[in-house]
Amino acid sequence: MFLSLPQFEFQMPAGLSESDSGGRYWRAIQITLHAPWFMLTIEAADSGDADFYAIHTLCVACETDLADVIKADGAKRIRGLVAMVPGWASPSGQWSSRQITEVWLNSGDGGPFVTLIDVAGKKLDAGIRDDMESNGLAGELLLRLSPKKRRTQRPRGSASGRRRRRSEPAR
Numbered sequence: 001m002f003l004s005l006p007q008f009e010f011q012m013p014a015g016l017s018e019s020d021s022g023g024r025y026w027r028a029i030q031i032t033l034h035a036p037w038f039m040l041t042i043e044a045a046d047s048g049d050a051d052f053y054a055i056h057t058l059c060v061a062c063e064t065d066l067a068d069v070i071k072a073d074g075a076k077r078i079r080g081l082v083a084m085v086p087g088w089a090s091p092s093g094q095w096s097s098r099q100i101t102e103v104w105l106n107s108g109d110g111g112p113f114v115t116l117i118d119v120a121g122k123k124l125d126a127g128i129r130d131d132m133e134s135n136g137l138a139g140e141l142l143l144r145l146s147p148k149k150r151r152t153q154r155p156r157g158s159a160s161g162r163r164r165r166r167s168e169p170a171r
Contacts, residue, residue, distance in 0.1 A: 008026050070103060
């Protein structure tokens, strides 16, 4: 889970806010549960200009919520997924990240569970389940992402996450 306090609220200048739904901006959040959590990057068309798309990154608190977001939003728009692994489950003893390329929804004796596969082809075993029942992946594939090569340059675009479509020439 994530928590923020009033002193961390950021007053976004008028006209720069992307949220007309009453959303609020925060400069800092606290992680209240030392369990894996996820950063899910989604591409959304910019309704104001067909040549641009917006990148949104969601912080998702647990793997079952992640599966729900993927199912609700559709995997076609998802551009990246990173699992943040707490120190107790990381070789360094500190929070670390793992790039996830597959998300599976499986069923076992204890009910449905999510299996995550990282870029190295390894299951994410960070205490999500004590009894990883499935040796194979015999469930529903919710997401498969191609591993991307690391960029050597920062992508062009604004700090707001708006970028020109790759298929469109720059003007």
